[in-house]
Every structure is written in structure tokens, then in C-alpha cells.
Amino acid sequence: MNxxxxxxxxxxxxxxxxxxxxxxxxxxxxxxEKKGFQFLSCSYPCMMTD
Known part of the structure; x- marks a missing residue:
């Protein structure tokens, strides 16, 4: 059993x-997805500026 x-x-x-x-x-x-994960949404990187 794995x-x-x-x-x-x-x-x-x-x-x-x-x-x-x-x-x-x-x-x-x-x-x-091959491992069984389901796509739900995207994320976007953000940079903080002063």
C-alpha cells in the first residue's frame, strides 16, 4: 500500500x-493534477512599494 x-x-x-x-x-x-490535486484559483505575486 503506497x-x-x-x-x-x-x-x-x-x-x-x-x-x-x-x-x-x-x-x-x-x-x-496527475497526483489528484484539483485546480481552484490563481495567485499573483505583489511587490510592496513605499
Whole structure:
């Protein structure tokens, strides 16, 4: 049993959801989606100026 299967089984038994937030480049999106992540929104970097 791999780590994902173990985590899935654990969360099913406890009936809880685990949410993870990832801030990654657009190039990483296909990789994360293959791992089961779901795209929700974009983030934009901001710079503070005086």
C-alpha cells in the first residue's frame, strides 16, 4: 500500500477531508493534477512599494 492509498483509507475511516494548498508555477499544474490535486484559483505575486 503506497502513501496515497494509506492516506485515502485513513481519511475514509475517519470521514474527514484533508485540504492542501499549493502555490506552484503553471508548469507544475499537470503534474499536480496527475497526483489528484484539483485546480481552484490563481495567485499573483505583489511587490510592496513605499
Amino acid at each position: 502513501k496515497k492509498q494509506l492516506l485515502d483509507r485513513f481519511t475514509q475511516e475517519l470521514r474527514i477531508d484533508i485540504q492542501i494548498q499549493v502555490d506552484a508555477s503553471p508548469m507544475s499544474r499537470p503534474i499536480l
